[in-house]
Amino acid sequence: MDAFAQKSQAFQDWFKSLPGATFHDHIRIADLRPRHAGRGIVATADIEPDTVLFTIPRSSIICASTSEVVRQLPAVFAPPADATEDGEADDEHEDRSQDSWTSLILIMIYEHLRGDASPWKPYLEVLPTEFETLMFWSQDQLRQLQASSVLAKVGKEEADSMIRSKILPVVQEHADVFYAGAGARLSEDELLALAHRMGSTIMAYAFDLDKDEDEERGGEDEDDEWVEDREGKTTMGMVPMADILNADAEFNAHINHGEDALTATALRPIKAGEEILNYYGPLPNSELLRRYGYTTSRHHRYDVAELSWDSVFASLKSLINLSPQEWTQIADSIEPEELEDSFILDRNLDEADSTGLFPAGAASGQPAVLTELPHEMDEQVKMLLKAVKHVRPESVPDKTRRDEIYLTAAQAALDARLAEYETSADQDRVLLDQAVAAGDSRLRDAVEVRLGEKVLLLEARQLVEQKLRSLADQNGDARDAKRQKR
Ligand SMILES: C[S@@+](CC[C@H](N)C(=O)[O-])C[C@H]1O[C@@H](n2cnc3c(N)ncnc32)[C@H](O)[C@@H]1O
Numbered sequence: 001m002d003a004f005a006q007k008s009q010a011f012q013d014w015f016k017s018l019p020g021a022t023f024h025d026h027i028r029i030a031d032l033r034p035r036h037a038g039r040g041i042v043a044t045a046d047i048e049p050d051t052v053l054f055t056i057p058r059s060s061i062i063c064a065s066t067s068e069v070v071r072q073l074p075a076v077f078a079p080p081a082d083a084t085e086d087g088e089a090d091d092e093h094e095d096r097s098q099d100s101w102t103s104l105i106l107i108m109i110y111e112h113l114r115g116d117a118s119p120w121k122p123y124l125e126v127l128p129t130e131f132e133t134l135m136f137w138s139q140d141q142l143r144q145l146q147a148s149s150v151l152a153k154v155g156k157e158e159a160d161s162m163i164r165s166k167i168l169p170v171v172q173e174h175a176d177v178f179y180a181g182a183g184a185r186l187s188e189d190e191l192l193a194l195a196h197r198m199g200s201t202i203m204a205y206a207f208d209l210d211k212d213e214d215e216e217r218g219g220e221d222e223d224d225e226w227v228e229d230r231e232g233k234t235t236m237g238m239v240p241m242a243d244i245l246n247a248d249a250e251f252n253a254h255i256n257h258g259e260d261a262l263t264a265t266a267l268r269p270i271k272a273g274e275e276i277l278n279y280y281g282p283l284p285n286s287e288l289l290r291r292y293g294y295t296t297s298r299h300h301r302y303d304v305a306e307l308s309w310d311s312v313f314a315s316l317k318s319l320i321n322l323s324p325q326e327w328t329q330i331a332d333s334i335e336p337e338e339l340e341d342s343f344i345l346d347r348n349l350d351e352a353d354s355t356g357l358f359p360a361g362a363a364s365g366q367p368a369v370l371t372e373l374p375h376e377m378d379e380q381v382k383m384l385l386k387a388v389k390h391v392r393p394e395s396v397p398d399k400t401r402r403d404e405i406y407l408t409a410a411q412a413a414l415d416a417r418l419a420e421y422e423t424s425a426d427q428d429r430v431l432l433d434q435a436v437a438a439g440d441s442r443l444r445d446a447v448e449v450r451l452g453e454k455v456l457l458l459e460a461r462q463l464v465e466q467k468l469r470s471l472a473d474q475n476g477d478a479r480d481a482k483r484q485k486r
Pocket residue numbers: 036037038039040126127128132204205242243244245246247248291292293294296
């Protein structure tokens with residue numbers, strides 16, 4: 001048995017020995033490294049729907065209510081005394097309070113530094129020390145994402161400054177507590193690296209515990225920035241065994257949050273040899289890569305692409321012949337706060353049904369095509385063209401001309417956006433095969449993300465062309481009708 005398998009075995013034995021824990025005979029922890037998926041759980045025999053796969057007693061979760069460090073340092077983990085009602089510190093005092101995110105980083109650092117004395121030692125041993133998430137990519141690797149908007153969300157500097165202001169001072173001020181074990185004290189750089197490791201582990205592994213079902217990590221509404229201030233409103237925890245499950249956009253298991261325990265149950269029949277999969281939410285591959293360090297073909301369904309107002313506006317300006325003074329007059333008539341900076345293109349598709357499968361008709365892995373332009377973009381362009389009409393009525397004489405201007409501008413903005421990526425979608429398909437053949441998983445993931453965005457932009461381009469064609473047809477019909485009347 002290699003070291004990896006030994007750690008899996010020790011973890012499984014430890015888990016089964018926890019009072020209240022269960023682990024079904026028809027599943028096992030598997031080594032999925034050959035397909036870059038670390039550990040996962042696989043069925044060893046057929047499993048019926050609703051089968052409880054495993055049970056995790058809440059007492060085994062690493063969180064504020066179970067870790068010794070919170071009892072030892074109550075003041076550090078307490079909500080700030082000068083907090084306002086909504087949990088914000090007032091302006092005059094530096095906010096030294098911990099949110100659920102930084103609390104869990106501190107708790108994880110404490111348990112890690114305890115070494116053998118931590119009751120979670122066999123669990124900590126199977127948590128990652130290296131990551132594929134974007135924060136750990138080199139500049140050259142990040143460049144492979146080309147014009148993807150995800151590059152603006154990596155957040156390495158923000159994470160650094162959060163760690164320096166909220167994590168390092170606490171560990172240094174309470175070194176007697178954090179270094180109570182025999183371990184040597186860490187240098188500032190080592191501590192920074194450890195805090196990053198724990199932060200990244202939490203981002204990809206932790207669960208939100210006191211929220212409704214379906215709102216665990218990766219839930220739809222969460223803006224899961226690395227340094228997001230959660231204001232202590234939610235409790236996050238590291239849930240042994242639940243986080244050994246890998247995930248996909250189609251899945252076959254669900255974690256139910258019970259009062260005393262969490263249970264993983266089968267959502268449909270699972271065949272022997274199949275992997276048990278959880279769900280992180282309708283995330284585009286760019287977000288899956290940023291938060292979790294991987295991409296899947298099924299998540300292309302939820303891909304997104306951004307179109308900036310600047311580019312749409314520039315295209316509109318080039319189509320409408322007005323003087324600079326008239327444009328200033330128009331700009332003055334619109335409140336800048338009313339304007340969105342950018343628009344998100346997405347397919348707005350349903351998520352998997354209660355059995356974890358995409359709704360009937362949606363072929364697995366084949367994203368359906370984008371059918372609508374962003375509503376906010378429609379509204380904003382219409383608002384602008386109304387202002388244009390006000391200043392120079394003949395430039396937008398009727399609704400047909402207005403739509404024509406809008407769609408032509410959208411087409412140009414989409415072309416400009418596509419041109420920001422250095423390669424075409426067709427070139428990427430070739431490069432993707434090459435990256436897979438070369439076993440370069442970061443390049444493969446980068447190409448998956450940028451190709452997914454290009455496919456979506458091309459779908460939007462096609463939709464606009466279709467709309468322009470039908471507008472032209474309507475125009476032709478209207479002209480014919482007029483001629484016949486005469
Ligand atoms: C909650 S953990 C799951 C267990 C993990 N595989 C392990 O070995 O510890 C989440 C991490 O698992 C990996 N993962 C999850 N689902 C995956 C998938 N479908 N394909 C590849 N990797 C996946 C990613 O590295 C992700 O950050």
